Amino acid sequence: xxxxxxRKIGWGFVIxxxxxxxxxxxxxxxxHLELLRxxxxxxxxxxxxxxxxxxxxxxxxxxxxxxxxxxxxxxxxIVTLIILMIALPMAFYITKVVGLxxxxxxxxxxxxxxxxxxxxxxxxxxxxxxxxxxxNRVLIGLGIWKTPLEMLYNDASLMxxxxxxxxxxxxxxxxxxxxxLDNSLIEAGSNLGAGKLMxxxxxxIPHCMTGIMSGSIIVFMLVTGSYITPALMGGKNSQWxxxxxxxxxxxxxxxxxxxxxxxxxxxxxxxxxxxALRITGQKLGEVVK
Amino acid sequence: xxxDLSVRDVSKRFGSFTAVDHVSFEVETGKFFSILGPSxxxxxxxxxxxxxxxxxxxGSIAIRGQDMAGVEANKRPVxxxxxxxxxxxxxxxxxxxxxxxxRRGERGVAVRRKVDDILDRVGLPxxxxxxxxxxxxxxxxxxxxxxxxxxxxxxxLLDEPLGALDLKLREHMKVELKKLQTExxxxxxxxxxxxxxxxxxxxxxxxxNRGHFEQLDTPQNLxxxxxxxxxxxxxxxxxxxxxxxxxxxxxxxFITLEGGMRLLVAKPATLQAGESVEVFVRPEAMSINxxxxxxxxxxxTVVVKAVLFDGGNSRLLCVxxxxxxxxxxxxxxxxxYEVKAHDRxxxxxxxxxxxxxxxxxxxxxxxx
Numbered sequence: 048x049x050x051x052x053x054r055k056i057g058w059g060f061v062i063x064x065x066x067x068x069x070x071x072x073x074x075x076x077x078x079h080l081e082l083l084r085x086x087x088x089x090x091x092x093x094x095x096x097x098x099x100x101x102x103x104x105x106x107x108x109x110x111x112x113x114x115x116x117x118x119x120x121x122x123x124x125i126v127t128l129i130i131l132m133i134a135l136p137m138a139f140y141i142t143k144v145v146g147l148x149x150x151x152x153x154x155x156x157x158x159x160x161x162x163x164x165x166x167x168x169x170x171x172x173x174x175x176x177x178x179x180x181x182x183n184r185v186l187i188g189l190g191i192w193k194t195p196l197e198m199l200y201n202d203a204s205l206m207x208x209x210x211x212x213x214x215x216x217x218x219x220x221x222x223x224x225x226x227x228l229d230n231s232l233i234e235a236g237s238n239l240g241a242g243k244l245m246x247x248x249x250x251x252i253p254h255c256m257t258g259i260m261s262g263s264i265i266v267f268m269l270v271t272g273s274y275i276t277p278a279l280m281g282g283k284n285s286q287w288x289x290x291x292x293x294x295x296x297x298x299x300x301x302x303x304x305x306x307x308x309x310x311x312x313x314x315x316x317x318x319x320x321x322x323a324l325r326i327t328g329q330k331l332g333e334v335v336k
Numbered sequence: 337x338x339x340d341l342s343v344r345d346v347s348k349r350f351g352s353f354t355a356v357d358h359v360s361f362e363v364e365t366g367k368f369f370s371i372l373g374p375s376x377x378x379x380x381x382x383x384x385x386x387x388x389x390x391x392x393x394x395g396s397i398a399i400r401g402q403d404m405a406g407v408e409a410n411k412r413p414v415x416x417x418x419x420x421x422x423x424x425x426x427x428x429x430x431x432x433x434x435x436x437x438x439r440r441g442e443r444g445v446a447v448r449r450k451v452d453d454i455l456d457r458v459g460l461p462x463x464x465x466x467x468x469x470x471x472x473x474x475x476x477x478x479x480x481x482x483x484x485x486x487x488x489x490x491x492x493l494l495d496e497p498l499g500a501l502d503l504k505l506r507e508h509m510k511v512e513l514k515k516l517q518t519e520x521x522x523x524x525x526x527x528x529x530x531x532x533x534x535x536x537x538x539x540x541x542x543x544x545n546r547g548h549f550e551q552l553d554t555p556q557n558l559x560x561x562x563x564x565x566x567x568x569x570x571x572x573x574x575x576x577x578x579x580x581x582x583x584x585x586x587x588x589x590f591i592t593l594e595g596g597m598r599l600l601v602a603k604p605a606t607l608q609a610g611e612s613v614e615v616f617v618r619p620e621a622m623s624i625n626x627x628x629x630x631x632x633x634x635x636x637t638v639v640v641k642a643v644l645f646d647g648g649n650s651r652l653l654c655v656x657x658x659x660x661x662x663x664x665x666x667x668x669x670x671x672x673y674e675v676k677a678h679d680r681x682x683x684x685x686x687x688x689x690x691x692x693x694x695x696x697x698x699x700x701x702x703x704x
Contacts, residue, residue: 234389235422237410239436239483249435253426 086306102307112291112308119288120315122202123270126209127217127263133210134217134262139251142225143233154222161215169279172208173199200282208280213269217262224258225251260327260334264320271316288312337364338400340523341386341414341491346395348381355381357547358395363491363525363540368517370534371527373544374570379527380419382544383493386525387416400490410439415484416493420500421476423468429455429479430464436487454486458516473501477509485520494526498533510536531571535559543567565693568616573651575617575663578695583609588632591615595658599634600687612695619651619666621689624673625682633684638663640679654683 089099106112141153160168175181176198183195198204228251236246252259277287292312295305324331341363348356355378363369371379384390386397388409397404399413415436424432433451442450455461458478463471471479477497484492498506498513514537517524528534534541535555542552543566551563562568569576577599579591589603591613601615629635638654641662650667652675665683667673675681 229420229422231418231420231422232424234387234409235416235418235424236435237389237408238387238412238414238416239487240410240439241435242410242439245439250424250426 082306082309085303086310088303090303102304103311105304106308106311115286115291116288116311116315118286119271119312120319122206122209122285123267123316124319126206126213126270127267129206129210130214130217130266131259131263134214134221135247135252135255135259138218138221138225138255142222142228143230157215157218165212165275168212169208169276172204172211172280176204176207199280200285202281202285205277205281205285208276209270209273212273212276213266216265216269220258220262220265221255222258224255228254256327256329257334260324260329263323264334267320267323268316271312337366339363340365340367340400341369341525342398342401343382343386344396344398346382346385346397347393348378348385348390349393354547356385356392359544359547359549360395361542361549361552363523365523366521367539368514368524368526368537370538370541371525371544372531372534372541372570373527373529375529377544378547379529379544380495383416383495383525383527386491387414387493388412413490414493415487415489415491416495417480417484417497419495419497421480421497423476423480423483425468427468428464429460429466429468429471432468432479433464433483433486436483440487450486454482457485457520458482459512474505474509477501481513481516485522489522491523491525494524496528496530498528498530506533513537535571541571543570545570562616562691565614565616565696568614568691568693573619573664575619577615577617577661579613579615581607581609581611581613581692593656593659593661595656597636597656597658599636600632601692602687602690604692607692607694613692614695615690615692617663617685617690619664622663622665622683622685624652624665624668624675626684629684633686635682635684636663638665638681638683640675640677640681642677643667643675652681654681 086102087098087100088096089101090096106116137157141150145153173180177183178195178197178199180198182198183192186192187195232250232254233246236250241249272289274287274289274293277285278290281287288308289312292305292308295301295308299305324334339362343362344360346356346359347354357378359378359382361369371382373379381390385392386399386404388404388407388411404412424435427435430448430451433454434447437447437450451464452461455463458481460475460478460482463475463479468476468479480497481492481494494513498509501509510533513524517537524537526534526537535558538555540552541555541558543550543558545566551558551567553561553563558567558571562571568574577591577593579593579599581589581591581601581603583589584598589601589609590598591601592598599615601613607613637657639657640652640654642653644651644653644664648669652665652667654663654665655661656663657680663683667675
C-alpha cells in the first residue's frame, strides 16, 4: 500500500519534471556548455586549432569591442533608470489614485501593446519618428518646420525604443508590491510632517524595493540582450554589443569569438546586477520571489 | 482654559451622502475628548478632516486659534495614531520615533535623547533597536503613541487604536492611556465605537450618530441624563420599553404594555399624551423583591428566563409576566441572591429614574 503510494508520487514527479528538465538541459545548459567550450577554442596563424584565451583577450585588445560593451552596459543602466522613473509614478497612480474600474482599464492599456511583437512596435516608432514620418509631416504641414528632421538612428531614438519596449516588465512587479503598501503608512508619513518627496524616499521606495529590484534585473537583462531595437532604431554610432556578437557568428563566422563575447556580456551584466543588489541591500532570493 | 481645537459647523459630503453634518465642538487644552458612535457614523471622517486628509465641504477647523483651511496635512500641529497604527515596517523603533523629528530638521544627539526620553515615558526603555515585527500588540501601540508624542503636538488624535487588541490588553491599555494623557497633559481626541473606552478615559464625550452629535457631555451626564433616545440606547445598558403615552384621572402619565399592565412615566415637558414614546430603565435602577413599595413606584412581576452571570456585572434576563417584554435586571452585589431560572420575582423602580423620549425609531446594532 505504502509502496504503491510512494511510486505514484514518484511517477507524477517524473512526468512533470521531465519537460522542465529537458527544456533546461537541451535548450539552456547543453548549448551554453558547448558555447563555453567553443569560446576557449581557436585557430592559430598556421591553421592549427587548440585551446586558447585569445578570444577573450581580443575583447580587451580591440577598443571597438570593449567600448561597445561598456556603452551597452552604461546605456542599459540609463534605460533601466529611465524606465524605473516612469514606472514608479505610473504604478502609484494605478494602485493608489484611481478606482478599481479605471485601474483595470489602465492595466489593460499597458498590457495590450505587448501582445504585438517587438518588431511591430519598433516599426511603429519608426513610422512616427522617421524623416517622412508622422511628426515631420504634421510639423511641416503646420509650417513649424521647413525641412524634415531625421529623428531616427541616434542615441535618443534608441532609448525611446528601448524604454517603450521594456516598460511592462518593470511595471508589473512594481504594481505588485505597491499594491501591498498600506495607504495609512503614506498618511502616517504625511501626518508626521514628511513632504511628498520624503514619503517617496523613506516609505514608498523602501517598501517597493523587492519589486523595483526584480523589475530592474529583468529590464536590465532584456535591454543588454536586445537586438532588434538597437539594430533598427539606433544609428551607426550607437551600436549595441549584441550586434558585435551577431557579427561574429553570422558575418565573420567566428563562432569561437562570438561565444566568448556572449559569455563576456553575461559576466558583465551579472556583475552589474550583483553590484546593484549589494548597493540596495537586497537578496536575490527575495527579489525573484 | 484656552481652546486647543475648535470645530465650527463642519460638514462633509461624498456625492449625495452627508458623512458629517454641521458638527461643532471645542476642546480645551489638556482634556481627553472622545467621539463615540457606531461604525459609519462619520467619526473617522471627522478625524481625518482635522488631520487634513480630507477637505471639508463647509465650516471651519481651528487649532489653537489658527485656522486650518488650506494647511497641508504635513504642516498641521496634530498627530494621529492610526487604527492599525501604521508603524513603518522598514524602520526600527527608534527610526520610527525619530521620523517626525528628522522631518523637522532635527539631527544628532538631540534626536537620540528625545527618542530615549519618550521611550522611557511610554514604558519601553531600551526598545529603540527592536524591529517593528518583534513587538507585541501593546508595545506597538505604545511606539505609535510615542512616535506622535515626541513631536509635542497640540492635539493628539487617536482613531480606535485599541480596536485590534484582545480584551485583557484593551482593558489594561485604557488605564495606561488615561494615565499617560494626565502625565503629558496633551489634548487627546479619541474616537471609538466602544462606549466603555470612551466613558473610562474621557473628560468629555460626544455621541455621534448619522453625521451629527446627539449629545456632548461628561461621561457621568451621558449615562444618567441621556439627551436623546439614541444616546440612551448606545451608552451603557438600558431596557427599552415602547408604548403610547397616556394620562390617568389624577394627572399621572403612564404607558400600557400588552396584557394591560400600566407603567408610570415621569413625563418630560415636551411630550403630550397620545404620543408614542420609548422609556428607558437602567438594569441597576431596578430593585428585586424590596418588600413594601411606596405609592408612585412601578412594580412589575417578572419571570426569570436566565441568570447572566458576569461577576460584578451579573444580570437577570426576565420577562414581564403576561407579556413578551424582556427586562435586564442587575443582580445586587451587596447580598448574595439565590435566583434561578423560572423563578417569579417582583421588580420595582422609581419612574423618576427612567427617561422617556418620543419614539425615534433608531436602532443600535445590538438590537434585533
